[in-house]
Amino acid sequence: MKALIEGILKFQKEAFPQRTDLFKHLSTTQHPGTLFITCSDSRVIPELLTQQEPGELFVIRNAGNIVPSYGPAPGGVSATVEYAVAVLGVTDIVICGHSDCGAMTAISSCKCMDHLPAVAGWLQHAESAKVINQSRKHASDADRLSSMVRENVIAQLSNLQTHPSVRLAQQQGQLNLHGWVYDIETGSVEALNGATNQFVSLAEHPETCAHCSTPINAVA
Ligand SMILES: [Zn+2]
Structure with a gap:
């Protein structure tokens, strides 16, 4: 302390x-332009890695950068998404996974979580990513985890689009969704290309977007 x-x-x-x-x-x-959703991991600092100042990012962080699908009993994540989109009018939402994620490691390695019932319950919001990842062959544990992190970003982008405020803003052409994976060791970021469902280097392809109705402003 x-x-x-x-x-x-x-x-x-x-x-x-x-x-x-x-x-x-x-x-x-406050007029933040972006809702940034990432993991609680101490090594992932949204403002640092995007070089943003106070007032520029509205942030949600939780274990595994998870967005529960919208349902009859919306929780804190749903309320925060709704506020960011419907009240603050953010134009972009980023879901950012990361390397060496403990939550994704627990899922991809099928570790017993009987002693962590809250974590186990929470990670069920990544179940679709888990079953897809389990259906694939992986060359190593590291590959399995890397794939899990990316499938989870894709799954959470799908979950995000069950939220009424998000769907409405998308329909009105006012909201773009991005899926990123941040590598702690190198500082590099991969972004999901929604057209190909592949992750590519954001540095090499800064225009990459998961679900965009408007082009990303030109990046130098
Ligand atoms: Zn994590």
């Missing part, structure tokens, strides 16, 4: 004074 308190003091002394105008502007309003 000492490190966190020292961090607060450093923030107040260094980072905050550099952004006083920004924080004054943000003190009563």
Whole structure:
């Protein structure tokens, strides 16, 4: 805890004074353009890897970057998606999986989770990805995990599109969906091409999109 308190003091002394105008502007309003959904993993920092400032990303983080399908008893993720899309009017949603994901490792290796009933229940929202991954042959455990991480991103993009607010915004041409996988060791990001269902380097193909109705603004 000492490190966190020292961090607060450093923030107040260094980072905050550099952004006083920004924080004054943000003190009563926010207009984030993107809802970024990723894992709770301590190594995945949305603002760091996308180099975004406060006010620019609306974020959901949970074990396995999961979005439960919309249903009769919507939970916290559903409420946050709805608020981001219907109230804040985000134009893009990114679902970002990552390398060495503990949640995806548990699923892909079929580890017994009897002692983790809440985790086991939560990860059932990735069941369609699990069965697809299990139906495939994998050269190694690492390949099995890598494939699981990607299938999960695809599955969660499908789940996301069961949400009424998301479907409406898509129908109105106001919302683009992106599926990314972040590699912790290299810092590289792969993006899902919705037309081919393949993940490709985002650096080499910055226009890549999973479900887009409008072209991504040109990236230098
Ligand atoms: Zn993870």
